[in-house]
Amino acid sequence: MYKITFSRQADKALRRMPRNIATNIAKKIRQLAINPKKMKNVKRLTNHHGYRLRIGDWRVVYTINENEVLIHVVKIKSRGEVYK
Secondary structure (H helix, E strand, O other): OOEEEEOHHHHHHHHHOOHHHHHHHHHHHHHHHHOOOOOOOEEEOOOOOOEEEEEOOEEEEEEEEOOOOEEEEEEEEEOOOOOO
16 A cells, blocks of 8 residues: 655645545545556656546646655646646
8 A cells, every 4th residue: 555645735725625525535545545556537647757636627646656655646636727
């Protein structure tokens, strides 16, 4: 199981969004920690060294560090804002 860390920006975004959406996103991130390679709705980013997880209209951008067995969540934003 991977350890999950959040950037300050991602943590703040998760705390400010509506509770039902934040709960759903947190549940998907916990599932991601179990096996990040087999998760649905995950794509490798082309202009970034990380991945993105699609959860409805929200996107979670993260990186995986295999050496430390760590997933670092970089951004959590809506679909229109995440890639800017």
